[in-house]
Amino acid sequence: MSTPLLAIPVVVPIFGAALSILVGFRRELQRLVTIAALSVTVVVSIIVLIRVDEHGHLVANSGGWSPPLGIALVVDRFAAIMLVVSTVVLLIVAIYAIGQAGEERERVSFHPLYLVLAAGVSASFVTGDLFNLFVAFEMMLAASYVLITLGGRPDQVHAGMTYVVISLVASTLFITSLALLYAATGTVNMADLAVRLADIDPALRHGFSIMLLIVFGIKAGLFPLFFWLPDSYPTAPGPVTAIFAGLLTKVGVYAIIRTQTLMFPPGDGGANWGDDLLLWVAAATMIVGVIGAIAQDDMKRILAFHIISQIGYMIMGLGLFTVVGVAAAVFYVIHHIVVKTALFLVAGLVDHRAGSSRLSSVGGLVRSAPIIAALFAVPALSLAGLPPFSGFLAKFALVDAGLSQGLSAIVAVALAVGLFTLFSMTKIWTGVFWGSAETEPERAPQTTDRFGGPPLMVLATLSLVAISIGFSIWAGPIHELSQRAAEDLLNPAGYIRAILGEAAP
Amino acid sequence: MSLALAAVTAILFAAGTWLLLQRRLTRIIIGIGLLGHGANLLLVTSGGRAGSPPVIDGSAGSPAEYSDPLPQALALTAIVITFGVTAFLLALGYRSWQINRDDKVEDDLEDRIVARLNELDGPEGPIDDGDPDTNEFEVEEDAQP
Known part of the structure; x- marks a missing residue:
């Protein structure tokens, strides 16, 4: 089914960014533009999700060129789910950013950049063209480079440097892979690539599979390509870190799931070592991430290491390559976007309230700011996978999928890592909310706020926590939707036919 | 070519x-x-x-x-x-x-702090790690007796 609706989540934020620069002299107008543009995007994304769930795939050909010549925009159930979750999170974090007073967010460029970032994230989900995915990544990354260094403080410049250089290396590898793919197949349309890759030498195909895994693995923070992530994310201002942690790595995971299921499906002529590779990578990512977190003293850095270990779970679901496994991975991705963003927003609240996010400089917040403590407890327990929260359901689905294939080793790793996650969350709890501060915080604490922080910040965090609770209340329908999305993903013929039409073999 | x-x-x-x-x-x-x-x-x-x-203007023959x-x-x-x-x-x-005033890329500050924790716990006790601007690898080398 064809519809121009798909372009809106990309076009509206881009035009919003342009308008935001034009009204740059008035901060209130900029805020209004951001909220309006993101609200439109959320509404359109929800309409797209409903229609995709009814009709299967939605396709739009930009410029009217029929595929595989033009750039095709394609949304299947997985892309639509990601689109809805990411736009909702972007809107909520925008509200949080407006509520937080701070030098960075008072700059003219914050709002336009945030909208360009939103457009880049949406474009990554709706595109059906591998080169266009590169452009979407660059859009998202270029905005993120400036957002991470906005303010130009020494630590930001230092961390931003690592981030920019690593991302640029990944982008260069991406162009290299695209050039080699084009030389081998003569196309960059993903559906067309899927058809033509089936005809080339399996060894070459494995090479491409690994190259794309490395490219997206750097963005997603897979073992052994994760090292840049904990150094660079925590230095950005609170809301920016939350978006980076919650969304940007997950765009990488999305790209891995999309390319591996569509272009390199398992079982076609000895691709099995590749599947095992994903499981090994998943196990290593989980273990290294969780062990790295134990040594840290800063709340944001502990959470940043946990992004890595959680990415391992998603790749584990993909590595199983069954409908239940991939469905669990899809559920895990959306649960994790919401929960991780909420945790970083809480870290921002702690930072605001206590003047520091170091465990050694903060203490006793459970008495002085009980609302922040409650807002932390729910997503933290969810991240660790305790019932009845959404993390438990996501982990349960994953463990169930692993056991049904008799892969008890990876399941044991997943459960052990869950235990260590709980340990880290307990460490934050005892360090920040119980006990007392051992050293002086970097900035003066703000103790005057009635709700533990500025009302808009608390409200935004609260709504994310409410969404994560909603995931466990409506887990049945959401899991069924993930199941349908996984069936689509593991049946690439439907995706290919939706784009190439009758021309598909 | x-x-x-x-x-x-x-x-x-x-x-x-x-x-x-x-x-x-x-x-x-x-x-x-x-x-x-x-x-x-x-x-x-x-x-x-x-x-x-x-540019298709008829000057070339076949599409190839x-x-x-x-x-x-x-x-x-x-x-x-x-x-x-x-x-x-x-x-x-x-x-x-x-x-x-220098374009040398240094190791991450938090990484250096965490690396130093390790030394404090070691049997040697706290050691003088010299210039805080050196990187963690040099510090670890110093820790070796």
């Missing part, structure tokens, strides 16, 4: 990778630039042999005689993106020089 292009691409990639592994920021930026050029050249080469300009326009369009896009990001990187490098 393609062999020459392939050789140039290989040299650009090799030189770029070597420069990228240096500790001086200016070298890293030049390395990124070279890597980008290498990748763009590879993109152009992926279009196959050179041919007539891809035209050169493939798509990789050229892709390379143009990639060049523009590389250009913009390199400009940003240079600005960042300048800001870094403004702050430090």
Whole structure:
């Protein structure tokens, strides 16, 4: 089914960014533009999700060129789910950013950049063209480079440097892979690539599979390509870190799931070592991430290491390559976007309230700011996978999928890592909310706020926590939707036919 | 001709990778630039042999005689993106020089703090780790008796 609706989540934020620069002299107008543009995007994304769930795939050909010549925009159930979750999170974090007073967010460029970032994230989900995915990544990354260094403080410049250089290396590898793919197949349309890759030498195909895994693995923070992530994310201002942690790595995971299921499906002529590779990578990512977190003293850095270990779970679901496994991975991705963003927003609240996010400089917040403590407890327990929260359901689905294939080793790793996650969350709890501060915080604490922080910040965090609770209340329908999305993903013929039409073999 | 292009691409990639592994920021930026050029050249080469300009005006015979326009369009896009990001990187490098008066890339501060925790717990007890600006590897070497 064809519809121009798909372009809106990309076009509206881009035009919003342009308008935001034009009204740059008035901060209130900029805020209004951001909220309006993101609200439109959320509404359109929800309409797209409903229609995709009814009709299967939605396709739009930009410029009217029929595929595989033009750039095709394609949304299947997985892309639509990601689109809805990411736009909702972007809107909520925008509200949080407006509520937080701070030098960075008072700059003219914050709002336009945030909208360009939103457009880049949406474009990554709706595109059906591998080169266009590169452009979407660059859009998202270029905005993120400036957002991470906005303010130009020494630590930001230092961390931003690592981030920019690593991302640029990944982008260069991406162009290299695209050039080699084009030389081998003569196309960059993903559906067309899927058809033509089936005809080339399996060894070459494995090479491409690994190259794309490395490219997206750097963005997603897979073992052994994760090292840049904990150094660079925590230095950005609170809301920016939350978006980076919650969304940007997950765009990488999305790209891995999309390319591996569509272009390199398992079982076609000895691709099995590749599947095992994903499981090994998943196990290593989980273990290294969780062990790295134990040594840290800063709340944001502990959470940043946990992004890595959680990415391992998603790749584990993909590595199983069954409908239940991939469905669990899809559920895990959306649960994790919401929960991780909420945790970083809480870290921002702690930072605001206590003047520091170091465990050694903060203490006793459970008495002085009980609302922040409650807002932390729910997503933290969810991240660790305790019932009845959404993390438990996501982990349960994953463990169930692993056991049904008799892969008890990876399941044991997943459960052990869950235990260590709980340990880290307990460490934050005892360090920040119980006990007392051992050293002086970097900035003066703000103790005057009635709700533990500025009302808009608390409200935004609260709504994310409410969404994560909603995931466990409506887990049945959401899991069924993930199941349908996984069936689509593991049946690439439907995706290919939706784009190439009758021309598909 | 393609062999020459392939050789140039290989040299650009090799030189770029070597420069990228240096500790001086200016070298890293030049390395990124070279890597980008290498990748763009590879993109152009992926279009196959050179041919007539891809404008259909009847001057060339069969479609096989035209050169493939798509990789050229892709390379143009990639060049523009590389250009913009390199400009940003240079600005960042300048800001870094403004702050430090030095373009050496240091290890992450938190990593150094965590590395130091390890020493405090060791049987040797607290040690004098000298200049705090040195990197963690040098500090660990000092810790060895």
